[in-house]
Amino acid sequence: MRLILAHLTWNSDMELAEESRGWVEKQKVYSLWGKGPLKVHLSPV
Numbered sequence: 001m002r003l004i005l006a007h008l009t010w011n012s013d014m015e016l017a018e019e020s021r022g023w024v025e026k027q028k029v030y031s032l033w034g035k036g037p038l039k040v041h042l043s044p045v
């Protein structure tokens with residue numbers, strides 16, 4: 001699984017999806033971190 005994810009990451013350009021702009025500001029932090037979805041677009045290099 002690690003090898004597949006490493007291959008996808010190495011051979012792709014990542015671009016933040018428009019609906020994920022401001023992702024950090026929307027996170028809720030209490031005693032635990034409630035992370036929302038972070039959407040990215042992958043395109044072959």
